[in-house]
Amino acid sequence: MKRAYVAGTFDTKARELLYLRDCLKRHGIDTVTVDLSTSGAKSPAEADIAALTVATFHPLAAEAVFTGERGSAVARMAEAFSTFVKTREDLGGLISAGGSGATALATPAMRALPVGIAKLMVSTIASGDVRPHVGSSDIAMLYPVTDISGLNRISRRVLANAAGALAGMMRAEPLPGEDEKPAIGLTMFGVTTPCVQMVTSLLQDRYDCIVFHATGAGGQSFETLAGSGFFSGVLDITTTEIADEIAGGVLSAGPGRLDAFAEHAIPYVGSTGALDMANFWARETVPTTLAHRQFHIHNANVTLMRTTAEENSRIGRFIAAKLNRMRGPVRFLLPMKGNSALDAEGKPFFDEAADQALFTSLEKDFRGGADHRLIKLPHHINDAPFAEALVKAFREITEMP
Template identity: 65%
Template sequence: MERAAYIVGTFDTKGRELFYLRNCIDRMGIRTVTVDLSTSGAPSSANVHPREVARFHPGGEQAVFCGDRGAAVSAMAEAFKAFLPSRRDLGGIISAGGSGGTALATPAMRALPVGVPKVMVSTVASGNIKPYIEQTDICMMYSVTDVSGLNRISEQVLGNAAHALAGMIAHPVRPASEAKPAVGLTMFGVTTPCVQAVTRALEERFDCLVFHATGTGGQSMEKLAESGLLDGVIDITTTEIADHLVGGVFSAGEQRMDAIIRSRLPYVGSCGALDMVNFHGIDTMPSQFRGRTLVRHNDNVTLMRTLPEENHRFGEFIAAKLNRMEGPVRFLIPEGGVSLLDVPGQPFHDPAADRALFSAIEKDFRAGPQRRLIKLPYNINDARFSQALVEAWLEIAVNNRAPLRQAR
């Protein structure tokens, strides 16, 4: 089926701009489908009427066209998120709008697999766009002028966006015919030697995708796992859990590791950088943490050493997640320290705090035929620990061929 460009938005208020996008894409030879997300009840000339989209809401049309504008917009966003996966000819999606239109279109964009072209022209694209993009590959373009009528500026910006989407649809990136199985790895600066050693050992046989464990990094890795784009995970750096539980700025949320649980992918994990919680500049530190052991990583990042009671909570969190994994699991504990700063002579060396972490994992962990806990007397960046991670991965990757996808 010929793939189409979907032009979506509120055609009752942004019709001129959205039809301009359609016309630009039509001229590029790409088939188009217009989808109206208006909640006003006004007549629509789009290919897909708002009521057709609204029927995808769990509560039906009446949940969307309820008479309350705020509730109607939220409900339409939910309906559109359910509508979009039903379209078998979706080649890419583009929208244009202000804060409301952006909030209306982007939840459905985020739900699409990574790699599907997504373009959002928005008046809010020059500010904090994390809530709109999260861990996905939405291309955000700032509208410069308001999305309100056509003028010499808006025509240029909208035209560029339309041509960008048309190019992505007309010239998709084709993966290599002999693509290697993909494995996701998590890394921080203080676990870099370990991750680089593992990557060097595996890169001839596996496509190694390294993610920076800054919250969005872990979320991005799990998004790819959920989208079927990973064959397994070597989660060396689980530091985002510390930020989540203590209140740092690099949290990946309560859902960290949940995509691995749902996907049942082969999983090798460890305790990388759980000796620290991350904050921005040292002057931004919350007052309750001012007396703690701090390391100024740079002008914008301050590291705080975690306490034994905090590490105990991390261990409980990790064990609970591991116990829910039904795919093959190997979790390796580096008894010699969890980062470059957690060695004798370095500021985060604290064997008592590490023991609290390791003991909590060991106490709650439920071993089984598919699930093993491995303790090693090395620092996480020791070459012998890296080799153990490689061996653990090869064991479950080779002995569990079924979960691994065929070469793409």
């Protein structure tokens, strides 16, 4: 029997957490209540799992959690709770509610759970930047409109919706699919969509093609699943998040992008998709220090900045260093006529010198071998022959003759 775990600070949010519990029970979902209070006070009887019990899962023991200093206590309880949830075989869903502190306590444990287990955070900061809390996981965030402070006509409705959503997620089963096919991961951006769609159409009869939007969190999710052995191979066509890391854009996946393939021997086919651009939000949010740069308004909320030759040289060195460390077979394909829909002759970001700086840097630093190859092709990334070459390279390193 899978149960919904209702977790939070029972010293301050007991009424709201118990209301969530009761709503879940009304939906026929068995529950386990977990106290995450960091005050050190005894947990109330309504908490099935006491805060002290959770704290014992910290690697330095419970005493390390109850420090008397809120910041360190929250961080250490979150660490303990992340370990705790992985030991619970009956956990079928996890829900919490509160402000920034409760969000910091509960979401690391949610991120520690496998993809597919229901996770819902009712948070007063859910209308802001939740990327640090959601990360590369499938956490549902719900903004409660009012503070999580007592029960009223608004909070009761929102919390009831949250409980209903978690109950629905716990009961939901995907429609019959083709899970028997081996899974492969692909990365895509709007400006590389034609390429990725052609690749998937050529491979979908044999593989379950799982596409990730290269928006920072997308690349992190892609690599998390790759590192867990989820994929039999990957086609990392759109490495644009590295441009954001180098050029200061807002969609970086961090300096660890590509590291999963150095740590795990996964067949890897990659390319330079959308490395001609770094991403920012609405035009007025772009730092004034970049006012002299070349921009393209993608939409009202997204502004693209053309990467320079100097930045592309750095990007090339970054990628080559990562490719050289990869443990599995590697094929990295260079589209010599452009890296995105905007980087083609007559398009706003067409810059042969900047592209050549990228390709030259990659070629200079890349260490080739029988199983590690850099391949130059006289095509644009969205040309059909380039997509076909990606598929050919993938089959070469993953399929038996």
